[in-house]
Amino acid sequence: MKINLTNTKINKIKSDIEIVLVNSIENLKEKELLESLDFKVSDEVMVYLPESGKIFVAYEEETYDCLAIAIATAIKKFQTTNFKTAKVDLNSFDSKILKSIVEGTLLGSYTFDNYKSKQEKKKKQELIISIQEDSPSLDNIELNSILNESTIISKAVNKARDMVNTTPGDFYPDVMAKLAKKLAKDAKIEYKIKGEKFLEKNDMNAMLSVGRASIHESKLIHLSYKPKDAKKKIVLVGKGLTYDSGGLSLKPADYMVTMKSDKAGGCAVLATIWAIAKLELPFEVHAVIGAVENMIGGDAYKPDDVLVAKNGTTIEVRNTDAEGRLVLADCLCYAQDEIHDIDYIFDYATLTGACVVGVGQYTTGIMGNNEILKRNAVLSALKSGEYATTLDFNRYLKKTIKSDIADISNIASTRYGGAITAGLFLDNFLKKENKEKWIHFDIAGPAFVEKAWGYNPYGASGAGVRMTIEFLKNIDK
Incomplete structure (x- = not known):
């Protein structure tokens, strides 16, 4: 979907369709007709009037989410037509809402039909946005900056x-590594790709064990964006489980469906560093992803195994389906050993079903040791259009991951608080000087949902990308 800004009055813009954003029908000339069609001012309510060439779409409040959902609802209808151009008038709105309109349009118009045998030809459609009539020119002003960003x-x-929607047969660790290299070249940033010999040589035995039974070699991916005079140094770590069968602690059949989404943390990290480089944000950013496939086989790691992580911590394996935390453990250690003077460490993972149970499908669980940092992350998420909440650590749950035969166990001795105990497990792999700089994002809920919601389609949502960029944009404020 192409988007163009103009300061031409809406009635002078030639287009096939006009999208009308509505929070009251009182002053509309089509009021009676809309009432007869039972049009209500409620999110996701839309009416298309072919005779007038207008799509009326409701929004309840002038907030990011309401307006993004409204424009996405209208755009989806626009996409079902053969028309090429649509226009929308934003002159009565504050210029700040342009962000929600642009992102709602581009996120709402997303489709993934790579596996359809008969693919519809992509339509070349355009949205023309009329905004700020009193501006003599739209060149080099804030509005174009918002549009570009x-x-x-x-x-x-x-x-x-x-990436997340691509099937495991087409997206395994080597494919993820090649795609990371492609993104790095496009963004003109550095990259390193390491295989299993590197993992073995560098004592990354936790990550190495998880991928041991797969025919696909595990890959450690490290991308680096290093602008001049960087203000901060940020490390993003992603769980890249390209598929998770559960290992020998095999998942039930219906739980294996959608496990292509277990790479969502790693995919979010790759997409985020690409965006950061394209936006030329003034921060040094490192992306570290553990790309692994957790399968069954004669060489699979087993319940009762004791693994030694990169930092020397011994881990009793009590469930091979708690594998993401093992991969993240070694990736966190690698990042801290290779990158010095870090200001922030964020990790992203579809880590626990417990997080989905606790906060629902649409919300990210944020954990860590720094209360202010966690709350700032939640605020950034909400401001960006994502949902997030904090899940607090406590000393009593920490006791549940103790092991009688090793330093820690990879699952807790209680069935309760599973998202938090997973976060507490990861805390063991943060150096003392970095514990207050770290946040763990459990995106298991919003990363992949099997029904459309708001401007998100069936499947992957890209959770984590917007909230991270919003956090970095406001890091010094």
Whole structure:
């Protein structure tokens, strides 16, 4: 979907369709007709009037989510037509809402039909946005900056969606590594790809064990964006389980469906660093992803095994389906050993079903040791259009991951608080000087949902990308 800004009055813009954003029908000339069609001012309510060439779409409040959902609802209808152009009037709105309109359009128009035998030809459609009539020119002003930034962010989210939606047969660790290299070259940033010999040589035995039974070699991916005079140094770590069968602690058959989404943390990290480089944000950013496939076989790691992580911590394996935390453990250690003077460490993972049970499908669980940092992350998520909440650590749950035969166990001795105990497990792999700089994002809920919601389609949502960029944009404020 192409988007153009103009300061031409709406009635002078030639287009096939006009999208009308509505929070009251009182002053509309089509009021009676809309009432007869039972049009209500409620999110996701839309009416298309072919005779007048207008799509009326409701929004309840002038917030990011309401407006993004409204424009996405209208755009989806626009996509079902053969028309090429649509226009929308934003002159009565504050210019700040342009972000929600652009992102709602680009995220709402996303489709993934790579596996359809008969693919519809992609339509070349355009949305023309009329805004700020009193501006003599739209060149080099804040509005074009918002358009450019929101376009890059939306492209990054959609890149993450594409990666997550791709099937495990087409997206295994080597494919993820090659795609990471492609993204790095496009963004003109550094990259390193390491295989299992590197993992073995560098004592990354936890990550190495998880991928041992797969025919696909595990890959450690490290991308680096290093602008001049960087203000901060940020490390993003992603769980890249390209498929998770559960290992020998095999998942039930219906739980294996959608496990292509277990790479969503790693995909979010790849898309985020690409966007950061394209936006030329003034921060040094490192992306570290553990790309692994957790399968069964004669060489699979087993319940009762004791693994030694990169930092020397011994881990009793009590469930091979708690594998993501093992991969993240070694990736966190690698990042801290290779990158010095870190200001922030964020990790992203579809880590626990417990998080989905606790906070629902649409919300990210945020954990860590720094209360202010966690709350700032939640605020950034909400401001960006994502949902998030904190899940607090406590000393009593920490006791449940103790092991009688090793330093820690990879699952807790209680069935309760599973998202938090997973976060507490990861805390063991943060150096003392970095514990207050770290946040764990459990995106198991929103990363992949089997029904459309808001401007998100069936499948991958690209969770994590927008909230991270929003956090970095406001890091010094």
